[in-house]
Amino acid sequence: MESEILRQKLEQLTGKKAGIKQFGRQDSKSLFGLGSQESDQPVILDDNIWTPLYENDGRITAVSVEMEGLSAMEVQLVHFAVRSFATALKATGVKEEGEMEALQLSKWLNLQLEQEREDTELPDDIALKSRLFGDMIPFLLISENVHNAPISYRSLMKLLRSYFDSTVILIPLQEKEWLILARKELLTDGDDKEEEEESEDDLLSQTSMGLHELIANEWVGVFHLAVAPAIVPVKGLTGAVALLRETIILGRIFQVGEYIHLPWELHLERLVNSIPDARRRQLLGQIGDYTSVLSDKEMLQTLETFFEMECNVSETAKKLYIHRNTLLYRLDKIKQETGADVRSFGDAAIVKLTMLLYKVTKRK
Template identity: 80%
Template structure:
């Protein structure tokens, strides 16, 4: 059971308002006193405060409104809270701040289920105070089935070794993790970004390094998506929704790739939004490109050609083939389809056909 479940159960048990709050050092000391091995619950200004754990002098506590509660009910609430604190101490979750992360996770998942993409994080979320600055969101999704699942502690340790600045880790759904890193990881603390590299290039490079690090520690397939910096307190739900969609699109259209960038998937997003029957109809109207698109070598050639902005020399280098070999393949595609992908109009049509083929082939 995590802290949010505890709060919900206490709310159901008492019918009163409840919440979880991390107190500052001074507030913690004045409310609970310091230096004792186990702080006791206290009633203060109409609320019962039950300490759950102490993190460097900052106590995180669950509070329950006391008005109308009998002494027996208060005793039951105290008992439930203290039992949770004992179990929490045994797991060691407090050392990595997992409890606060799971509280935010419960709220985030609830907003996403209701498709609320612009909701501000409420004041009773403990981590809210750390989400006002510019942060870069990453979404990590594991496809591992048989391998041991990553733990919060082990992944957090890995992230801290990669990001020199402050980083937050939020476990979302099963095998899905949200990572929030300070924007300074791009600029090195300077407000001006590298003039020679765009923010998108830097995000791409950071993602590649992060994915490589994770892959070196855990066996299996991991997908990673990243989006530009946001102020999480207001833009977090929309950003997570975008990252989830990005990974879904990446799995469909970028088979074999594990880093997916939303600004590279605009056309894919459009194609995926077309109803299935209409996609099949469009594919039939464009023409029969099955012979080319079903050929793995030809499909890879087209994907690389479009990735290299239809540049013959750069495509040949990327594929490690002779320029004449590439020209032979492009001529073969023209013979099969009647489309010369070296011209813009035909290239656009073939690109569209390729995307339609990928998404309809999965049905």
């Protein structure tokens, strides 16, 4: 039985509003006497009776029921029900990783996203809310391993803690989809002088590459990872998840062969993807026939690398491991077949747009 079901059962039993909350370390110690024999006893706070459910990393998660109008017998029943549930949880070991709190937040998040509510603040009955007021960096991890066994919450959390620290929060969203929240301070650990030379986007990109490599080395298969700038999760979590999901969708369409997707690198792709399909096909017809070039893997890779290197011939040749003259030959061939000279800004912009339109329409 999940903690959310327990909360609902308590409301049915008492006719009173029930909730679940995770207390901070200081409140856990002062209110519940964490570490003492009395730590499993209920306390009265704000006209509610709070009964400890379990402890995780020095924080008590407790279940509350409104006190007004409850009989002594009902109070005893509430305490018995919660402690019985806590005993069952302890036997399974689930509570050790905070999975129950994560599942509660997951249900709420998925409901908000289904209803397209991207600016909703977390309600007070979310157990993890007290840990989501500071700046945190959101990552979204999606596995494409259809035939492999699902990765367990505990094993992934253990891996994440080895990369970040004990404060990382893991939230399973859909099957084989996980939201990861890490402290923003992870970007500022280390040498201050070196950090001044790198932008936040660069640091996020490097962190994502390291995280993806760690996961890919641990489990066989394909994993997509997206990251967004720091947010205050208590207010911006739903919008961040929506952005990350869209980023991975766009990455799968426009960045085939890549597995780390960054929203600030996909602005033009987002615009192209928003154009209705009929209009995209119409635009392709108006621009001209680029099929011979864009259907050629070598030419397509040449163009993609050329644009990635900001149309720098020398840097593109180095990246492709070809001679400069070989690259110039390919660019001249593209001009002969399409009439577009990608060394010119105007033509380069048209070719880049055509590439994106071709990629998204080719998938239909």
